[in-house]
Amino acid sequence: MSRLVAFAAIQGAYNIVSKVEGKYQQALKAHNASTKVGFPNTAYYLPVIYSLIGHKVETLEDMKKPLAFARGLLPPHVKGAHHLPYLGPLLDAGMAALFAFEIEEALRYLNEPNFYIHSEDPDIENGKIWVGAADDIVLRKRGVEFVDGSAPGFAAIVGAAPTPEIAKMIVEDYQKRSLYIFCAANQNGTTVIEQLLQAGVQVGWNTRIVPFGPDISSAIFALGFANRAAMAFGGVQPGDYKKMLLYNKDRIFAFVNALGDVNAEWAAAAAGCVNWGFPTLADTDIPEILPTGICTYEHVVANVKHEEMVQKSVEIRGLKVTVSQIDIPLAFGPAYEGERVRGADLYCQAGGGKTQCTELVKMAEMNEIEDGKVTVVGPDMPDMKAGSSFPMAVYVQVAGRQMQPDFEPILERQIHHLTNYIQYIMHIGQRDIAWVRISKAAIEKGFSLKHIGVVLHAKFHQDFGKILDKVQVTIYTNKEDVDKITTRARAEYRTRDERVEKMRDEDVETYYSCTLCQSFAPTHVCSVSPERTGLCGAYNWMDCKASFEINPVGPNQPIEKGECIDPKLGQWKGVNEFVAKASRGAITHYNFYSLMHSPMTTCGCCECIAATLPQCNGVMTVNRDYTGETPCGMKFTTLAGVMGGGASSPGFVGHSKYNITQGKFLVGDGGFLRIVWLPKILKEEIKERIIKRATALGVPNFYDMIADETVGMTEEEILPFLKKVNHPALSMPSLIG
Ligand code: SF4
Ligand code: ZN
Numbered sequence: 001m002s003r004l005v006a007f008a009a010i011q012g013a014y015n016i017v018s019k020v021e022g023k024y025q026q027a028l029k030a031h032n033a034s035t036k037v038g039f040p041n042t043a044y045y046l047p048v049i050y051s052l053i054g055h056k057v058e059t060l061e062d063m064k065k066p067l068a069f070a071r072g073l074l075p076p077h078v079k080g081a082h083h084l085p086y087l088g089p090l091l092d093a094g095m096a097a098l099f100a101f102e103i104e105e106a107l108r109y110l111n112e113p114n115f116y117i118h119s120e121d122p123d124i125e126n127g128k129i130w131v132g133a134a135d136d137i138v139l140r141k142r143g144v145e146f147v148d149g150s151a152p153g154f155a156a157i158v159g160a161a162p163t164p165e166i167a168k169m170i171v172e173d174y175q176k177r178s179l180y181i182f183c184a185a186n187q188n189g190t191t192v193i194e195q196l197l198q199a200g201v202q203v204g205w206n207t208r209i210v211p212f213g214p215d216i217s218s219a220i221f222a223l224g225f226a227n228r229a230a231m232a233f234g235g236v237q238p239g240d241y242k243k244m245l246l247y248n249k250d251r252i253f254a255f256v257n258a259l260g261d262v263n264a265e266w267a268a269a270a271a272g273c274v275n276w277g278f279p280t281l282a283d284t285d286i287p288e289i290l291p292t293g294i295c296t297y298e299h300v301v302a303n304v305k306h307e308e309m310v311q312k313s314v315e316i317r318g319l320k321v322t323v324s325q326i327d328i329p330l331a332f333g334p335a336y337e338g339e340r341v342r343g344a345d346l347y348c349q350a351g352g353g354k355t356q357c358t359e360l361v362k363m364a365e366m367n368e369i370e371d372g373k374v375t376v377v378g379p380d381m382p383d384m385k386a387g388s389s390f391p392m393a394v395y396v397q398v399a400g401r402q403m404q405p406d407f408e409p410i411l412e413r414q415i416h417h418l419t420n421y422i423q424y425i426m427h428i429g430q431r432d433i434a435w436v437r438i439s440k441a442a443i444e445k446g447f448s449l450k451h452i453g454v455v456l457h458a459k460f461h462q463d464f465g466k467i468l469d470k471v472q473v474t475i476y477t478n479k480e481d482v483d484k485i486t487t488r489a490r491a492e493y494r495t496r497d498e499r500v501e502k503m504r505d506e507d508v509e510t511y512y513s514c515t516l517c518q519s520f521a522p523t524h525v526c527s528v529s530p531e532r533t534g535l536c537g538a539y540n541w542m543d544c545k546a547s548f549e550i551n552p553v554g555p556n557q558p559i560e561k562g563e564c565i566d567p568k569l570g571q572w573k574g575v576n577e578f579v580a581k582a583s584r585g586a587i588t589h590y591n592f593y594s595l596m597h598s599p600m601t602t603c604g605c606c607e608c609i610a611a612t613l614p615q616c617n618g619v620m621t622v623n624r625d626y627t628g629e630t631p632c633g634m635k636f637t638t639l640a641g642v643m644g645g646g647a648s649s650p651g652f653v654g655h656s657k658y659n660i661t662q663g664k665f666l667v668g669d670g671g672f673l674r675i676v677w678l679p680k681i682l683k684e685e686i687k688e689r690i691i692k693r694a695t696a697l698g699v700p701n702f703y704d705m706i707a708d709e710t711v712g713m714t715e716e717e718i719l720p721f722l723k724k725v726n727h728p729a730l731s732m733p734s735l736i737g
Pocket of ligand 1 (some may be wrong): 517518534535537603606
């Protein structure tokens with residue numbers, strides 16, 4: 001922390017306390033010591049003093065004690081070369097200044113009873129623009145908003161902006177975020193309030209822009225209001241200063257914007273506000289107090305540009321942006337999630353086997369991205385031809401002080417249902433096999449791809465505000481861009497998958513559920529273990545764990561696996577109990593490692609579907625991106641239609657691509673070496689991992705023993721090949737028992 005700020009603030013506090021002591025002595029000369037003093041119509045006396053030390057100031061005499069208390073708080077002057085610690089003395093100095101300010105304002109009420117207008121709104125015609133302390137009627141009406149969240153807090157603005165336009169810009173931005181704007185103090189005789197009036201902005205409690213007073217001392221009304229709200233609605237007892245200050249820090253999102261030169265008195269007030277956890281942001285070059293400690297983040301930040309003042313303030317105070325309105329021309333909500341876009345209604349689409357469609361969420365640095373920026377690079381809706389398929393990549397960048405790379409997959413997986421929430425739009429799949437279908441009705445309503453970004457921005461803030469502060473979305477529809485993102489995304493997916501590579505199911509006592517897909521498949525419950533990633537491929541055990549951390553009441557719940565019922569098939573008592581409950585009794589039990597015996601349920605987003613090939617005594621599996629026929633007699637889409645509704649269908653099971661080479665893949669049915677057929681693209685995609693796993697199982701040339709569509713499309717066609725290469729499945733116990 002800077003010695004200079006400490007110096008200025010402590011100096012300022014001395015000046016203020018001395019000045020107010022002088023005014024107090026004068027008042028004692030002019031009035032009787034028993035003269036009543038106080039703010040209008042309130043039961044909270046001088047509220048800052050009352051709330052913090054429990055002392056009731058009702059007469060001039062009563063002011064003596066808090067003034068002496070302020071004097072006593074003043075720390076020794078800063079001198080010499082020692083640099084730290086300044087925070088303690090600085091906070092005390094600030095508090096002393098604020099006590100003095102409150103007494104100064106009470107003296108003003110005594111000496112100039114008509115200085116403030118006692119009203120919610122100023123009386124502009126008669127030049128009465130300052131409303132002073134809020135009475136208890138205003139407190140009851142407005143204070144509750146601070147507690148129930150309809151107003152997250154307030155921006156205290158002191159001084160004046162360089163121009164009325166800048167003042168207007170800043171204040172209107174705060175209004176949009178539902179904050180109150182408390183104004184006090186002047187800068188060389190000008191105030192933000194006068195600037196706003198000049199710019200035609202309505203001020204007063206009714207527009208949430210409160211003109212407290214023209215001097216820095218009137219800033220005390222803001223703190224007094226906050227403390228009264230805490231006493232009235234937050235149950236904080238007068239005199240419990242610790243609880244009072246903590247309550248404000250944790251519950252009231254307030255901060256100070258200092259516009260113009262920060263003099264010693266302002267510095268003292270800023271230091272005082274740090275006690276409440278309210279940081280100060282200045283547009284001038286004052287020494288900063290960056291280290292965090294009392295305030296949630298930094299204490300005093302200098303040189304903030306006017307265009308960035310609002311965003312920065314909100315960020316530094318840790319205020320979460322709430323975007324309550326989703327500004328798109330189509331209806332939006334969970335009600336539309338299950339809605340389909342069938343062939344006849346289809347206008348155009350991305351993905352679905354015809355073109356590439358990829359989704360990627362990546363964490364960014366705070367200053368790298370702009371919150372709410374949504375860009376479409378390439379052709380957008382009005383330009384797409386009816387009946388066409390276009391490539392698309394949805395690239396979302398998020399930043400936040402609590403954000404971690406571990407959370408990326410969780411956010412990415414939301415794109416599925418959030419896009420589905422848009423009426424007339426259908427979304428299937430995830431990662432690099434996403435599929436978006438846009439109906440004719442959507443086009444008629446004016447749908448643009450941009451609206452996907454608008455939705456993601458708003459919902460990410462709403463649902464994940466705890467971890468992120470900024471969301472920027474770029475949607476690419478040019479093939480080169482889409483391919484570039486896809487290559488990058490695949491590398492990311494691999495890294496994520498490998499995070500569970502070395503873990504074994506036996507290593508953990510807790511698995512995780514995923515019920516994200518229940519809106520489509522009501523009885524579907526994915527259980528995710530280290531060696532069985534979610535069948536959509538988007539959620540592994542680590543991801544579910546992180547998701548539970550972010551949202552403890554969300555779709556990923558821990559499952560204590562409990563007593564093991566069958567280690568080979570992979571069945572646990574705790575899992576069964578959980579699944580029975582989560583499927584509302586539809587599914588009583590299932591096995592993790594088998595497709596023959598009570599396999600896990602499958603929903604429509606699985607990456608692959610495995611099926612038995614009884615004549616070959618083996619299994620095949622087919623991935624979504626392979627659109628051809630398969631030896632089990634059904635294409636992927638047919639298979640998904642038959643068993644993707646959340647049922648457990650013996651003989652078939654949905655799984656992720658990554659799962660194929662995980663240690664427990666179908667071990668209940670003989671395991672990995674049961675695989676006799678894979679589509680060529682899938683085989684090639686996971687070639688390295690196939691070879692690695694096969695080598696570990698003692699069959700290094702297994703890769704070449706797996707048939708694909710070039711070998712045959714029926715069991716009869718591939719059986720001779722399997723015999724020729726002496727496929728290990730042929731010598732295993734009979735699959736169908
Ligand atoms: Fe969750 Fe399973 Fe749906 Fe993936 S497929 S999102 S793991 S329920
Ligand atoms: Zn699903």
